[in-house]
Amino acid sequence: MRYFGDNIRLVVNDLVVSYTDQGPDEASVIIFIHGFPFNKTMWHKQVESLKDTFRTITYDIRGHGETESEDETFSIELFVNDLISFMDKLRIDKASLCGLSMGGYIALNAIENYPERFDALVLSDTQCLADSPEAKEKRLKAIENIKNNGVEIYADESVKNFFTQESFNAGIAEIEQAKQMIINTSEQSLCNTLLALLNRKETCTKLSEIKVPLLIMVGNDDKITPLAVAEMMHVNIIDSLLKVIEHAGHLSCLENPEAFNKELIEFFDTVYRKETDSNSSGGGSILTDLRNKMMTFLSFNVL
Numbered sequence: 001m002r003y004f005g006d007n008i009r010l011v012v013n014d015l016v017v018s019y020t021d022q023g024p025d026e027a028s029v030i031i032f033i034h035g036f037p038f039n040k041t042m043w044h045k046q047v048e049s050l051k052d053t054f055r056t057i058t059y060d061i062r063g064h065g066e067t068e069s070e071d072e073t074f075s076i077e078l079f080v081n082d083l084i085s086f087m088d089k090l091r092i093d094k095a096s097l098c099g100l101s102m103g104g105y106i107a108l109n110a111i112e113n114y115p116e117r118f119d120a121l122v123l124s125d126t127q128c129l130a131d132s133p134e135a136k137e138k139r140l141k142a143i144e145n146i147k148n149n150g151v152e153i154y155a156d157e158s159v160k161n162f163f164t165q166e167s168f169n170a171g172i173a174e175i176e177q178a179k180q181m182i183i184n185t186s187e188q189s190l191c192n193t194l195l196a197l198l199n200r201k202e203t204c205t206k207l208s209e210i211k212v213p214l215l216i217m218v219g220n221d222d223k224i225t226p227l228a229v230a231e232m233m234h235v236n237i238i239d240s241l242l243k244v245i246e247h248a249g250h251l252s253c254l255e256n257p258e259a260f261n262k263e264l265i266e267f268f269d270t271v272y273r274k275e276t277d278s279n280s281s282g283g284g285s286i287l288t289d290l291r292n293k294m295m296t297f298l299s300f301n302v303l
Contacts, residue, residue: 018066019059033103039065063189074196155182219248
């Protein structure tokens, strides 16, 4: 039995997971994976834009939003296991993933280990590299800062890196929204997740093995995972698409949702329309057809 709506609670791996589920019953499934240190509410405008056509699911990662956690060691592998178990509980055999930042790390690890479970990927403002020694030191200092000074000061400092100066000058509401998501995350979960990010493995060497349609998006002023990082992934993933979201920093889905959603809709319309056309014609390679279709977009990509 499927449950519709917001903040649905489901026990997964002995953990109560909070999620939303919108859209038609028989529609193709898109699962959105939020970044750190946020929660599923960051995807609200994407769900509103896609839910009439697709089954859209957002969920809170362990220790974030309304999903509980124990005092365990976090890792990207644990988050991926949670995702696959979540899909199993919902009886979803295959879905597309849209992950931002940490959500992208989870998506890349998931496609590497469970390629048969996914139709397509969207990687937004993310990277395949492991943390450099300097990045690891920065995360350790962030943990110390949280423990010594509290979550609110950490939130104030963090949001400075997520948005463009243009948005700060305009005082957009999304800045406060992001800050509140951080403040509402427990100190323990923040520190545990920072350690998970610090210890994550690189996935760059596996990029060439990705065989599903893939869209990469990046804010034109993303200071955390800049355009050069997105370009590197684009070059190494066969037939991937790269779209730059103007007037956006690291949280491009929040800062410029109109441009972000336009690219999402065009991509998933192409992925699933082509699948439907191939099925109705009774033959042909879906992947080959998709790649041929996507090649027509490459001349418009930023390289």
